[in-house]
Amino acid sequence: MTLTGKNYIAGTASAEGQDTFRAINPATGAELDTHFTDATEGEVNRAAQAAAEAFEVYRHTTPAQRHDYLTAIAEEIMALGDALIDRCCAESGLPAGRITGERGRTVNQLKLFAAVAAEGSWVDARIDRAQPEREPVPKPDVRSMLRPLGPVAVFGASNFPLAFSVAGGDTASALAAGCPVVAKAHPSHPGTCELIAGAIHRATERCGLPAGVFSLLQGHTHDSGGWLVNHPAIKAVGFTGSYGGGKALFDAANRRPEPIPVYAEMGSTNPVFLLPGALSESGEEIARGLTQSVNLGVGQFCTTPGLVFLPPETDASAFSDAVAEQFRGVDAAVMLNASIRDAYERGVRELAADGELEALAQGKTSDVGYTGTARVFTTTAERYLSNTRLQEEVFGPSTVLVAQSDREQLLAGARGLHGHLTATLFGTEADLEEYRELVEILEGKVGRLIVNNFPTGVEVCHSMVHGGPFPATTASGTTSVGTRAILRFARPVAYQNFPQSLLPPALQDDNPLGLRRMVDGEWVDA
Template structure:
């Protein structure tokens, strides 16, 4: 069960300013008063994480992988209590949350399997050349090591997969970093249940208690204190642009600046090319609305912008989308604050000059339900009004009618950085697609064709990141095994005696790793 506790290492405590979970579907307040962590508890959790760093960061791949698998097993063992609690705190349906739990434990197990492979260590050896002329070369050995304790912020829209044991925590653990989680105030019971599962895994695997702490709280002061804590060496964040940039400023202003890997704002343009429109305009219109309204549009890859060549085929797409959207039932949004922000964003589009309302979903019945919206404008109007390019978090999208392929390219070129871009292509569109791709690749982290951006797979090849402001660092991803690299740094050992080297670099190769020796990969026997 959960009781509103703060979990610091192996201990739990209550105190600080109380706050309550709100069921967004009913407005009902939870019976449990949750405790807000204080700056003193931030300091204590960071101190424990720092004390745990040496032993945890040097665990063998097998031991670290076993810990990740134990966390996954413990989350599954919570059973229906986890799903029921999350439903009450988020308004999300059971099937969505059961799928998200599957993704959460699946990514923990994926990281475990990848950790065992060991190639993320990038063990690299250039042996000494004492007889080289005119100067000898030293023995040089390089390996990736954890950056140190990591602060993770739970996200509002994924109470499991991007929260306490979500991708940021899983990748940090996989990299050997102790984690201090700032739990999201919208689903504190869900967060505490998962935090207890991690705490139990730390204990059962015999790890230092400081490997994990959970600090719930309401308001911005807790997060600011966590990022400012000198023993925290990196931050994982999923949330608003304002929240992410605020944390970036705190991190940059420290005596020792640290990286903040923030996933923030994205409108994920969908480009409809003429051949695709000619052959399947109606089908694309219906599919677009399905992607737009999924989960009340509360996905970071929601298709918030459509760019297409004006003409009769585009009119067919618009008519099909309008018909599908007009029957879309409003769904519960995650919090009253998110719903209010959505309503403000839609109101700004309704009132914008040169913007037409194509269609709205059905009228909302009940609180915190987002009525879907689809708007249209032309490229010149879009360029002249920056509000039209701002993310509206929810089921809202803007169509830009362009007069030529060149105008479509120019529209893409004027966009900010995005997580995704989608090309809908058909027969005869190959040349136009080739024209667009170089510009798209400069703007986004993932390019799709003939699909829809919602639905992110957790795999080795996935990139869930992109140029600012979609993320704070476009060289990184928050989904997939590449996410580990955010929390690793290379260390080179020069002429260090073999007995003092970390195991990945020792001559005997005790962990049985594939290593790069003199530029060539050597596979362990």
């Protein structure tokens, strides 16, 4: 499968720009073959306009058609075979086993949203029938449902080149909702993105859909992304990445004459609270699990635990010693790209130089490729409470152990948390009952609460919430993983006193789609 290095504008390869770039293998630092051409403003405009035109057709597709389309995309991705795995490994530095697993997750996400689209009840159809005889004012016939927003801009993530990228969860949920997608490829893995774009294009043709339902833009600067977010045809943005990148897109979207929602999943330190009973019963096991969780994927997960609150009024020195010993044995490993490695090293240097922290241990080092070294620090609750910077994510394999002197100090630390994606509690049944107040505090701070498991690993299922209050995300009422993600790309529309022939099928009396609906205040199955 020969790469072209071009943009895909509504299925047509295009390379009008003069600026090009090449992907770099982070394991070696060597440039890979194929020059990729930055999208021009004109190409961005054409992609957005093609998406707007496709929306007028795609928004009217049936649940069955969207199911077939998402399924076809999954099939075409699998048909890429080893070519996709090989290129993705070369561009990301991730091992083949990890990429193969991530491909499976990507395909399964597409199939999950295909099933959601086919079932159809996500549209939340509601019917309040007319009561013309009601006194003193007759009641009109009012019906409502969720309708697709319009074209969506999706920005690929660096750390999940498949599952949070061109055909990842944002794209799957937007297409399931009836929204065309214009994807911005991540410059770290442009070849992977092009291969996936080709698969989506072939699925689009197979299903007889307008070519503008999907486009891919390349670019190694912020220009193409800025043009895309500011195009009036774009009605929402999906983003996974750094706080700086997500906040910049959010600000740009809100400066538009017509502001649009930005669903940005950004940084998080995912605090872990270790309670006394758990420390006593399972301290050594938790130390091993913490080391594994922090260093999974070289710490390049948005759910990596970067803060660990040790239990109050308890000697946690044995636990700290066990964590230190575990970290010293961690091999240096390849990070995703030079900028991520450099930002990580800069972040840990600043932590080490900060008088508020003490370096406890570090892992092994390497000078081959863009490698990162594991590190663990310690501090006191007093220092932590006086330095909110310690809550900021250092993206990579490091964590900070925070010692507490009493219960109130621990609760104060929890109350002072910013928004995060997750919070974890390790505790016995008695611990959790005693610290019920801690649970109640954390409910207001995160999107996912976890007991006696580490946060790395996000199950893709109907009930998952991968989100949280700002600054973890820009939209705390949503999730980027799980089937609720589809709700980001739809809005409610009410139809009053409409004849049956003009109503969407989901709201017609005979319920041709067989949906579960609310009728006169009661949920009625098909």
